[in-house]
Amino acid sequence: MKSKALLISGSIFMALAVAFGAFGAHIVQDILTPERFEVYKTAVEYHFYHALGLLIIGAISNHLIESVWLKWAGRLMSAGILIFSGSLYILTLTDTEWLGAITPFGGIAFILGWIFFAVAASTESKNKPLH
DSSP: OOHHHHHHHHHHHHHHHHHHHHHIIIIIHHHSOHHHHHHHHHHHHHHHHHHHHHHHHHHHHTTBSOOHHHHHHHHHHHHHIIIIIHHHHHHHHHOOGGGGGTHHHHHHHHHHHHHHHHHHHHHSOBSSOOO
């Protein structure tokens, strides 16, 4: 993913995180059990963190030579949001328990995304000075 695509996708994911958070606070909280609502809140929390991660990767990618590590970090963070948070949103709202089996794959995507970001930051040459 190029820096512009990372910044756009990060911004869209942030907007969605705000929407899901507001939906949770104003509607979902009254529908779900307290335990289910905690799971929903976890989905929103990780959604926010990793959307911010995409924005950070996008901003940093403007200052590094084209990096396969950054591309994959962005792809993995996006996949993590969709798989981890997405599965938890659907699980809590539809009581589809089997989705809990795929949630860890989203967590693995998050972990790998951060590791790939670290590799990119430590190994890639600078293209432009940070101002």
